[in-house]
Amino acid sequence: MVDPASDGGADSTVEAVFDAVAATAPEIRAALPGRRVESGTENASGESVLAGDLYADELLGEAITAVDGVGSFVSEEREAAVDAGGGVGEGAYAVAIDPLDGSSNLRSNNAMGTVVGVYDAPLPATGRDLVAAGYVLYGPITTMVVADADGVREEVIAGDDGGVERSVVETDLRLPDDPLVYGFGGRVPDWPADFTDYAREIEDELKLRYGGAMVGDVNQVLTYGGIFAYPALVDAPDGKLRLSFEANPIAYIIERAGGTATDGEQHILDVEPEGVHDRVPLYVGNEELVERLQAALA
Ligand code: AHG
Ligand code: MN
Ligand code: MN
Numbered sequence: 001m002v003d004p005a006s007d008g009g010a011d012s013t014v015e016a017v018f019d020a021v022a023a024t025a026p027e028i029r030a031a032l033p034g035r036r037v038e039s040g041t042e043n044a045s046g047e048s049v050l051a052g053d054l055y056a057d058e059l060l061g062e063a064i065t066a067v068d069g070v071g072s073f074v075s076e077e078r079e080a081a082v083d084a085g086g087g088v089g090e091g092a093y094a095v096a097i098d099p100l101d102g103s104s105n106l107r108s109n110n111a112m113g114t115v116v117g118v119y120d121a122p123l124p125a126t127g128r129d130l131v132a133a134g135y136v137l138y139g140p141i142t143t144m145v146v147a148d149a150d151g152v153r154e155e156v157i158a159g160d161d162g163g164v165e166r167s168v169v170e171t172d173l174r175l176p177d178d179p180l181v182y183g184f185g186g187r188v189p190d191w192p193a194d195f196t197d198y199a200r201e202i203e204d205e206l207k208l209r210y211g212g213a214m215v216g217d218v219n220q221v222l223t224y225g226g227i228f229a230y231p232a233l234v235d236a237p238d239g240k241l242r243l244s245f246e247a248n249p250i251a252y253i254i255e256r257a258g259g260t261a262t263d264g265e266q267h268i269l270d271v272e273p274e275g276v277h278d279r280v281p282l283y284v285g286n287e288e289l290v291e292r293l294q295a296a297l298a
Contacts, residue, residue, distance in 0.1 A: 021064070023063065028100075050104075056100045069092060072122065075096070098245040098246055101135070111211055113219075115135045115215060127268060132252075134249070136157070145219070152173040180207060181225070192297075244277075247284075248271075259287055260285075261284035262290055268282065
């Protein structure tokens with residue numbers, strides 16, 4: 001546990017992490033045009049890594065490990081955790097990031113983002129140990145959504161490496177009560193039958209919004225209400241998304257915004273990880289839609 005009385009308090013560490021992420025965002029964005037190509041390496045999940053993934057990982061790694069109160073740093077692009085100094089062990093946060101989520105969208109010039117989870121426990125840990133989570137969305141506008149115990153806010157980030165301007169545009173983001181959109185990943189023939197049946201129902205009720213970057217697709221759900229899923233697949237029962245870097249932070253944000261998230265059996269935030277690169281099926285959005293889905297999968 002971080003002692004709020006020591007070195008400025010728990011909240012100041014969380015704020016400093018998001019200051020670091022916001023400060024890095026314009027620089028990452030500016031660097032993308034020249035980094036749409038394969039880097040020639042694979043990450044811990046066995047996926048090929050683009051030059052943009054590596055660059056974002058490097059900049060964010062430097063900025064986040066420099067924050068006072070951050071004891072360790074883990075990234076989708078790094079096999080092992082990085083010791084960040086700042087109060088190692090007791091009294092330090094662990095920060096997990098997906099430096100570029102949806103980076104296959106780089107080549108086609110579509111939305112992508114950065115996902116951040118701030119855990120009050122050494123990783124791997126469950127999402128119940130999150131004290132804050134957020135994401136940067138590189139869309140037509142660069143925005144940052146941050147959730148903590150107080151709620152969910154959205155900021156617009158502008159500027160360059162010479163200086164960053166942040167404006168809070170929403171202070172209490174909530175999922176709309178009347179959901180409008182859905183987005184489901186994976187190939188339809190790879191979906192289990194019970195998920196396909198649910199999808200057929202949802203197609204009658206909501207509009208498809210799927211862009212191939214979880215952050216962009218979840219931001220549609222946060223804005224318009226609805227459900228996002230990267231489901232369990234017949235040959236990949238754990239789906240594709242990673243618990244520590246992707247599913248947990250998104251589940252935390254959506255829960256704080258009044259929605260919920262499941263792996264099909266239990267709340268995402270209750271899933272016990274074995275390792276930091278574990279994958280998990282993710283179904284997230286308005287409560288009514290996610291509960292119906294969980295019942296359909298039972
Ligand atoms: P990443 O780029 O960090 O590996 O994440 C990609 C994820 C996620 O953003 C998206 O929901 C999903 O992969 C899309 O997968 P497909 O391209 O297989 O549909
Ligand atoms: Mn991702
Ligand atoms: Mn990624």
